Amino acid sequence: MSAERSRLIYVDDTSPLISYKEPGHWAGGDKYYSATGNTINGGPFNKTLRALSGSGSFNFNFTGPSVSVIASFVGSGLPSWTCFIDGNALISNVVPQVTASSVEICSLQNIVIKATPSNLTVNASGSDDRPFLFDRIQYALDPSVIMDNATVVVDAFDNQIHYDSGWSKLGSIGMETSVRGSSMSFDFVGIQLTWVTTIDVNANTTTNSSAKYSIDNGTLFPFQVNAQNSTVQMYNLISFQTPILPPGPHRLFVQYGNDSSGTAPLILDHLVIQNFTRPPSTSPSHARLPKGAIAGIVIGTLIGFAIIVVGLIRVIRSRKVTAASSQRYTAPNYGDGSR
Missing domain, CATH: 2.60.120.260 (Galactose-binding domain-like)
Structure with missing residues (x-):
């Protein structure tokens, strides 16, 4: 068995994490699914596509060592696209000019993990007869995330x-x-x-x-x-x-x-x-008493302690007085000499 490979994250075209520009040019690609759903690469992920007729773009932030963009195509012509990572253009993959699905159109490996996420941007242009059909983004999972x-x-x-x-x-x-x-x-x-x-x-x-x-x-x-x-x-x-x-x-x-x-x-x-x-995850909360209640408890404790101390002093003094009285000399009573 080979060593464990990096697990991938699929981000579907419907994900709210993807930000589309020129939303008026993007539309659901359901009408293209029947043409792309029975190709050798299977159908689009989750049976959804985002179709672009005109010029538009989308961007997505991620943290991982590799990323790729997956699209589908219909007809004999191709739309145009350019992919960027943090503003740097990627080389587009050569793709067949035939109807196909799950086609990787651009990718980048060995991305340096930074303190902030990487940004993927795709600029594309399509038409009614040659739409740009975006399927998904997939990127390698960074174990620290x-x-x-x-x-x-x-x-x-x-x-x-x-x-x-x-x-x-x-x-x-x-x-x-x-x-x-x-x-x-x-x-x-x-x-x-x-x-x-x-x-x-x-x-x-x-x-x-x-x-x-x-x-x-x-x-x-x-x-x-x-x-x-x-x-x-x-x-x-x-x-x-x-x-x-x-x-x-x-x-x-x-x-x-x-x-x-x-x-x-x-x-x-x-x-x-x-x-x-x-x-x-939430740490268990510890109930706190109001400051006034805490002050009252402290003062009450001090008063109680003072009362106990005073009581002990009185008991000790009383015992000393009793002991002194018992030790005092008393002359014997011999009477007055009368018989």
């Missing part, structure tokens, strides 16, 4: 995922198993988990198989493991998504099925964890 209410991506090679001996590496893509009954488990904190897979091109995996998953050792829910029905490899496909879970720690358990008629292997590319906002 506590992430609440974030979407965390856990790579299949993460060393916190526990596989049994039936699993093996599928190149650089992820982990796979064709062994009936083989399983894996993963402990996570969040409110929802999504299993994202890849369908590999393999002539021997032409029939669907099955698997099951459970949360917190509960009911095992079946899900289908799809076989390859295309001549190209398919990425970013969802195998299953849990319902909304109670906030807190959970355990995922997955077992490859015993359907002997199926040949498709179970493949994990990555897991997507929807985190939650933790309530702020």
Whole structure:
């Protein structure tokens, strides 16, 4: 198993943390989803896009060692864009001039972590027939930053995922198993988990198989493991998504099925964890008495102490007087001499 990779944070185009300029030129890209949702890279994240027809920009602040911008494209032409980190322009990636989704258009690695967050700005221009379709931002998580209410991506090679001996590496893509009954488990904190897979091109995996998953050792829910029905490899496909879970720690358990008629292997590319906002921790408050009450207690204590001291002095003096009287000489009474 390889060493743990940096976990990623996905920031969807709908996030309020992204600030859009020229909002009149930006619009929801729902009408483009049908064209981009069945490409080899799967559909847009969360099935949403932000479409730009005209000139516009957006910016986002983050703390992490790497960042990339993901977009979708329709038609044969391309819109234009330029990405900046802290005002410095990045080299745009070469992208195919065909309909595609989940395409990385720019990125930067080895970002120096500073005391203040880095700023990502994207300037873009599109048209009705060649819109700029923004999907998401993804950046590597800096371990020193506590992430609440974030979407965390856990790579299949993460060393916190526990596989049994039936699993093996599928190149650089992820982990796979064709062994009936083989399983894996993963402990996570969040409110929802999504299993994202890849369908590999393999002539021997032409029939669907099955698997099951459970949360917190509960009911095992079946899900289908799809076989390859295309001549190209398919990425970013969802195998299953849990319902909304109670906030807190959970355990995922997955077992490859015993359907002997199926040949498709179970493949994990990555897991997507929807985190939650933790309530702020508060130290227990200690009730304080008013200053007047404190002063009253002090004065009362002093008066009581004075009374006790005076009482003790009187008792001591009284005992001394009694002792002195008992020691005083008294002449014997012999009478007056008369009989």
